Amino acid sequence: MNFWKSKWKGNKRNKEPSSSMLDTSQETRLTTSLDENVQTVKKVFKNDADFSTRSFHLFNNIPATSLFISSLVDKEKINRDIIQPLQEKRSSNNEESANSTKKDLLQSLLNDYLYFADGEKKQDLSSLLDGLLHGKTVILLDGESQYLLLDTLKTEKRSIEQPETERVVRGPRDGFIEQMESNISLLRYRLPVPEFRVEPFEVGEKTKTKVSVCYLDNVVSDALLEEVIKRIQDISIDRILDAGYIEQFIQDNPRSPFPQVQNTERPDKAVGNILEGRVIILVDGSPFALIVPAVFNQFYQTSEDYAGRTIIMSIIRVIRFLSLIFSLTFSSLYITIVSFHPEMIPAQFVVAASSGRAGVPFPVVVEVLLMEVAMEILREATIRMPQQVGGALSIVGVLVIGEAAVSAGFVSPITVVIIALSTIGSFATPSYNAAIAFRLLKFPLIILSGFIGLLGLAVGLMFIINHMISLRSFGVPYLSPVSPWNKQGFKDSLIRAPLRWLTERPAELQPKDKVRVESGVESGPTNPFKRKGENDE
Known part of the structure; x- marks a missing residue:
C-alpha cells in the first residue's frame, strides 16, 4: 500500500x-x-x-x-x-x-x-x-x-479467466479482474520495461476509489498524458463504482451516441494500445480498462487480428465493417425501396414481395418499427434473464413469436427476414457500446426513410458522417486515419497489412518514438532454403 x-x-x-x-x-x-x-x-x-x-x-x-x-x-x-x-x-x-x-x-x-x-x-x-x-x-x-x-487488507477476488465479452479463437485466455493490483501485474507481465509507468489517483469524495493511469514514458505524448490526468483530477463526484463513471466524465462530447473511450477486459489488447502511444486507465473494482484516445476503426478490430494471417484478417475486418453498415441501413433501405422506389426491386422478386405483403394492415414503416422494437425488447430480455433461461427465451422469441406474427398477418415474411439479417449484422461488431450506437441510430433513419424515402436516408447518413468527422477524442479526429488521410495509418484500419509493413506508430497520437519496426525488417525474412547464387523472384 x-x-x-x-x-x-x-x-x-x-x-x-x-x-x-x-x-x-x-x-x-x-x-x-x-x-x-x-x-x-x-x-x-x-x-x-x-x-x-x-x-x-x-x-x-x-x-x-x-x-x-x-x-x-x-x-x-x-x-x-x-x-x-x-x-x-x-x-x-x-x-x-x-x-x-x-x-x-x-x-x-x-x-x-x-x-x-x-x-x-x-x-x-x-x-x-x-x-x-x-x-x-x-x-x-x-x-x-x-x-x-x-x-492487513484481505480482499476476496475471483480467478483470472477468459473475458466473456471478448472471446477469441487464437490468443491469450487471461482477462482483467476487479482487483487493481492483479490487473497491473498482468500489464507488467507483458511489459517488463522500466519505461512502463503506473500513476495512481483517488477519485470520489465518499468512495475514494483508486484509479491508475498506465503508459510508456518514452512513447506517449506529453500533451496527451497531461490532458488525461487533468480530466481525471477535475472529476467531482461522491462515488466511482465502475470504469463507466470515469468514462462519462472524461469523454469530449457526452451528447454523442458514439463512444469516444474504448474499454477492454483483455490485458494483451491494453498492452498493444500502450505500445502505440495510448493511455490506459484502470479503476479499482472494475474488470474493464479504459483506452484513450479512441478512434472509430478501433471498435471493429480485435486483438486476434494481429495473430492471424494478413489476408484472412483483412477480409474479416471488411466483413465486420460491412456488417456494421448493414445493421444501420438495411431496414431503412428496405422501407425506401418498398414504399417509394418499387422499380428497384428485381423482376423475379416482385411477385414474392407483393404477395408477402398482401393482407398486412400496417404501412411498411410501421411494420418495420414494430419489429425492430420487439427485437430490441427481446434482446434486452435475453441479456437480463438468467443464463439458463436466456437461451431458451431467444429461441422462443425468434421462432415462435416470429412465425405466429407472420401467420396472423401482422407482418410480412420478408420483413421478418430483413429484421433478422439487420440484427445479425449488429452481432458481428466486437465492441458492445459501438453496436448499441448503431442500433439506436437506425431508428431515426427508419423514420426519415418512411416519410421522405431515399432522400431521407441520404440526409440521415450525411448528418451521421458529418457528426463523426467533427468528433474528437482527446483532440484526435474520430475518423483517423481516413479523415484526415494518413497512408501509413490506413495500413492498420479497414485492412491489416503485414506486421513488417507497420513500421510507425499512429501519427495522430503524436508519439515521442514514432518507429515501431526497423526499416531493415520491412523487406521480410530471408529464405534459408535458397540455393547459393539464386536470385529472388
Whole structure:
C-alpha cells in the first residue's frame, strides 16, 4: 500500500469542505493517553458491528491496543505477523537497548520486530480513520501520541479467466479482474520495461476509489498524458463504482451516441494500445480498462487480428465493417425501396414481395418499427434473464413469436427476414457500446426513410458522417486515419497489412518514438532454403 501513499497528491481543485468525520478530524492529533485515544475512535465506529479492538501488553510491559475492521482485514496475518511478535518478551540483554530506543519506540518496532508487516508512523486522526476503512490495522501505545498503521487488507477476488465479452479463437485466455493490483501485474507481465509507468489517483469524495493511469514514458505524448490526468483530477463526484463513471466524465462530447473511450477486459489488447502511444486507465473494482484516445476503426478490430494471417484478417475486418453498415441501413433501405422506389426491386422478386405483403394492415414503416422494437425488447430480455433461461427465451422469441406474427398477418415474411439479417449484422461488431450506437441510430433513419424515402436516408447518413468527422477524442479526429488521410495509418484500419509493413506508430497520437519496426525488417525474412547464387523472384 506504500505505492498509493507515496504517489497520491490529492485533487488539485479547490473544493468546499465536507462535513464528514474524516474532514473534521483532519487536523486532530492523538494524545498520549491510550484510553482516551481508543474512546475517540470508538465514538466514530460506535454502531459498527465489525469494528474490533484488542488490548495487549507490548513485550509484557507497555499497554497497547490494536484497532481494525474485521470484515476488511486478514485476522490470521494480524495474529501471526503483528500481535505475536509484539507480545514476545525481550531478553535481558536487550533491556538496555530498549531504553536507548525509547524516544523512537515505534520506528524501532517497525525496523526490528514487525518483519512481515508493511506500515508507517502517523499522528493525525484522519489518517487513522482512513486507514481503518482501507483494511489497515492501527497499533496504539500508552504514552505515545503517534501510532503504527499496518497493512492487513484481505480482499476476496475471483480467478483470472477468459473475458466473456471478448472471446477469441487464437490468443491469450487471461482477462482483467476487479482487483487493481492483479490487473497491473498482468500489464507488467507483458511489459517488463522500466519505461512502463503506473500513476495512481483517488477519485470520489465518499468512495475514494483508486484509479491508475498506465503508459510508456518514452512513447506517449506529453500533451496527451497531461490532458488525461487533468480530466481525471477535475472529476467531482461522491462515488466511482465502475470504469463507466470515469468514462462519462472524461469523454469530449457526452451528447454523442458514439463512444469516444474504448474499454477492454483483455490485458494483451491494453498492452498493444500502450505500445502505440495510448493511455490506459484502470479503476479499482472494475474488470474493464479504459483506452484513450479512441478512434472509430478501433471498435471493429480485435486483438486476434494481429495473430492471424494478413489476408484472412483483412477480409474479416471488411466483413465486420460491412456488417456494421448493414445493421444501420438495411431496414431503412428496405422501407425506401418498398414504399417509394418499387422499380428497384428485381423482376423475379416482385411477385414474392407483393404477395408477402398482401393482407398486412400496417404501412411498411410501421411494420418495420414494430419489429425492430420487439427485437430490441427481446434482446434486452435475453441479456437480463438468467443464463439458463436466456437461451431458451431467444429461441422462443425468434421462432415462435416470429412465425405466429407472420401467420396472423401482422407482418410480412420478408420483413421478418430483413429484421433478422439487420440484427445479425449488429452481432458481428466486437465492441458492445459501438453496436448499441448503431442500433439506436437506425431508428431515426427508419423514420426519415418512411416519410421522405431515399432522400431521407441520404440526409440521415450525411448528418451521421458529418457528426463523426467533427468528433474528437482527446483532440484526435474520430475518423483517423481516413479523415484526415494518413497512408501509413490506413495500413492498420479497414485492412491489416503485414506486421513488417507497420513500421510507425499512429501519427495522430503524436508519439515521442514514432518507429515501431526497423526499416531493415520491412523487406521480410530471408529464405534459408535458397540455393547459393539464386536470385529472388
